[in-house]
Amino acid sequence: MASQSLPCLYKNPDHYLKAFHIFCSASGKFNVYQAWVDGERFSEAVVDKLQATLDGQEGLRVLGVGSGSGEIDCAILKRLLRQFPRIDNRVVDPSDELLGRYKALAESKAHQLHGVTCDWRQQTIEQYEKAGDLTKFHFISAIDSIYHAEDALDSWLTYLYSRLENGGVMLVIMRTDDSGFTRFLNGFQRFHANYHDVTSGDVRSCLDRLGITYTQYRQPRRMNITTCFDRASEEGNLLLDFLTFTVCFREAAPEGLQTWVMEHLASSDCLERKGDEILLNLDWDAVVVNKPLGMVG
Template sequence: MESKLRSLFHDPEYYTKSFDCFAALSAKFSELANWGETVFGEAVVDKIKITLGDNEELRVLGVGSGSGEMDVQMLTKLLRRFPLINNRVVEPAMDQLVKYKALAQSKANDLHGVTCDWRQQTIAQYEKAGDSKKFHFISSIHSIYYVGDVDRCMMYLYDRLEPGGVLLVITYSDDSGWWRFRNHFPSFQDSLVTFTNSSLIRGSLERRGIPCTLYHQRSRFEITQCFDEASEEGALLVDFLTHVIKLKETAPAQLYKEVIEYLGSDHCSEKSGDDVLFNNYWDAVVVCKPVD
């Protein structure tokens, strides 16, 4: 990363602040919820080839589940087929776990039959702890960027699947504004983040002969406020898009100008009248582990 520029991951409080701005402006959770409502059943639930006894739980692992909005959506779908679920959550940020627990409590009626096992850990820390438990469904929703060695992590998660289980990884598409920005400004990458896309995820699987199914999701959101220097929301959004703390205040003026111009260019965005819409395409990669 450019000297004097600090990654969001060196300030968890500021990360959360900028992420919340992004989530609100991009309708992140409503888009994921819509996918969960319309596609998840066919793409995941119907593909789980598991036979459970009357009192046996479906074992679920959420990797980097954040504040739990997508997880809760998926759990309610899974409950329609599997009435008992043990949901293990691996999430390193305590403030996110607090939000997830509060959400689960508020949705207690919808989550009847679900027991939660909370782990404040990164997936690397969880792996190092040596728990050998296997799962029928594993999800990583926009969290694979923070695992370090993506290839190794994918194989670890696949190994943690029971035969007949399903792994779901949601990540940026190859043609998304996110990916193009990262390629154009590689020096912005931080040792704590490994930006990847669905093509790299699929390549990791294919090299090992593991088939997968891709579900492509077209998505855009307005970033017009990023170009208003008086907009606090715009500044926070720029910081999240670049993953840099207070980019405008810390970057050289020429670099900041290049960043803003690139975000607004047709590499990342498109114009709709006076609005600038960021290309937020993402993919869901679904892996079904064969039954022995």
């Protein structure tokens, strides 16, 4: 089967947002990240490092890369405000729709984000770099935002590291290279043209090549995908579209491919069973870089 025959989800923004919404709901994505940000690990990995290097009178400069609709960024900003009462928050995301949602969310939480000023940039990180802004940041986050940057990963991370202030912290959150979802995609990716999938393992390997030290925090996560095996479930079909990166997978894929994909997804390599529930392993890593004081450039 020709890989080009499957319509890519990322080329249909409206359908992507529908499928992404279902994925976030089914996986509890925002709640999981919120709990991590509110916990000891985030304090240890990010807040304590920033407190140790920042002048208490200086405002905190934050860069969010691929921040999407802003739920995770807002949780991070609320946590940082406990120690840093003035935050300049720059957001770089190419989606006008998602930036609009982020703006609306920030407005609805204005009472919780008092002290935060936002600067919105509807750009890819490549476009942002080409614009030549020389601002440096104390904290940079890239959360689930570089899954298809395989060919540009080294330059992407090198650039972000150059935008980090000495003593600053960069947080990259990615799905692990051995999660069930990754194992599923490794078998399925040949059915999409020019498909690349970046995991936390790729990020760590890249940082190793660049000589940039980091700390890794592994976090378990499971998602109930039982509805994916119910052809009549609208939610399940949208979730399957997200997992396969395909617009209307059950309509677009021939029967033989559908059978293979569902059997692959149902294999023990990808999921676990708990009673009547079918759970997909979505383990993720938080990779934290602390730029040493005294660095040049």
